[in-house]
Amino acid sequence: MKLIVNIDVPDLAAAEAFYTAAFDLAVTRRFDGVVELTGESALFHLLEKAPGTTGAGGDPRRYDRHWSPVHLDILVEDLDMAVDRATAAGALVERRPPDGAWGRIANMADPFGHGFCLIQLLNRGYDELT
Template identity: 60%
Template sequence: MQLLINIDVDDLARAEAFYRDAFGLAAARRFGDGGLEMTGAPVPFYLLRKEAGSEGAAGSSRNYRRHWSPIHLDLVVEDLDAALARATAAGARTEGEVREAAWGRIVQLADPFGHGWCLLQFLGRGYDEIAT
């Protein structure tokens, strides 16, 4: 099995700049003006240009305002403070304060396209600190 991450955006150039500057990804392959593969994470990210208002899942229309989904992505980083500074400088918005837990630290973000992200910094044994 292989995992791919597909992210709908309305502005491919802006998305490329954000994901490069915020998360350190690099452009790898372009698919005309409709898609871009970005690498630098354990799985590739595919930025897919989809116009706001175009048809999304189940007949809904796409919008790039902040939206909620039960699925989101967590990025594990070595230094949460540095990663947060880089992401917000690139245009991410924080959604709450950095929180601490037995396994590490976490902060919630939204990218410029309304998608939710979390930055995690594992401490000690990471999730093994709370595994039962």
């Protein structure tokens, strides 16, 4: 099984610039309204979809900051460096809670309103919670 992450965006060129700069992903294919990115263990497809068009479940797409029960958690080796890289590319830091025995996290948003978390595991990672 292979995971493909699809991210709807209103501006494909801006999304490509953000995701390649923020996460060191590379463009591998382009097709009608889609840019495929690789460089992590999952493929990323940026799908150009205009604001207000109908998404899954009949909801209109919106690109202001929104909440979604599905979001990206991106494991990184160095949280500070990853946050700096993402913010330089246009991401917003929303919250940096205190570090825990399990690791460090930064709650972020991309320029298109999608939330994601950058996570640096420490010690035994999530096993510290059990």
